[in-house]
Amino acid sequence: MAEKERIKVGISGSLGQMNQSIINLILKDETMVLSSLFEPYKKVSEQDYILVSTEKLFHSNDINILENSDIILDFSHDSNTFNLLSFAERNKKKLVIGTTKLSNQTFDLMRKVSKNIPVFYSPNMSYGINAFFSLIPSFLEKFKDFDIEIIEKHHRRKKDAPSGTALKMLEIIKNKKKDYVPIFDRTNLDRQRENNEIGICSIRGGGVYGNHTILFLSESEEIEITHRTLNKDSLAKGALLALKYINNKTNGLFFYDDIFKEN
Secondary structure, eight states: OOGGGSEEEEEESTTSHHHHHHHHHHHHOTTEEEEEEEOSSSOOOTTOEEEETTEEEEEESOGGGGGSOSEEEEOSOHHHHHHHHHHHHHHTOEEEEOOOSOOHHHHHHHHHHTTTSEEEEOSOOOHHHHHHHHHHHHHHHHTTTSEEEEEEEEOTTOOSSSOHHHHHHHHHHHHHOTTOEEESOOTTTOSOOOTTEEEEEEEEOTTOOEEEEEEEEOSSOEEEEEEEEOSTHHHHHHHHHHHHHHTTOOSEEEOHHHHHHHO
8 A cells, every 4th residue: 555545644642652563563554654652741852763764764752743644542641632622633643542531511512523523432442342332232131130340450550540441331331220339349338239239340450460250140141251362453453443443533522332333
């Protein structure tokens, strides 16, 4: 494929760990070219660059470097994602967002700008976990009278808890069972479990990439469904799938459900 036909991809949060896996895959993908690297938090130096073919592509602390892109891929933090949404709308850039723990203010802006540009959002870009999400409503139908618990496990360096993926699982459940209440800490409750509770447990330790389990429990049996991320490539591959999906979109807010519906 000719260079001019390739999708020009800009990376936001370019020195973050997740984006290193994505960059490696983009460099191997003949349908894309890495066009710009924006790092919003860490001060970059002359040693911070990527070799694209034989050319050095430098990381930059200037968001305007992303003007040289067709689609911007963002794995960063809420404050940067908020600013990036306005930048993308102003510069007519397509946007794929994998940042977790977004504020209501950022979600509101996302919905607003998606009227003018295409925005794809997923708190977990893994194809497998999103297929898992799509199955949860059918589990809820089959296990109506079962207690529900969620367990998420990540490496010791992960700062936020619960994970964005666990919160997405909770959101899906609450869409079907609106009176359910999440319980993050039972330490001071000193009472038995209520029927409309969903316990969410966060485990941090070692080098676990990310495991998510949903439990359905009755007095006589237990069903446990788990998704395990074995390495970051599953997330990176999913992010590139999302990027290719919105490449031909003109505007709108898109999710993994849209990919499943069209395939």
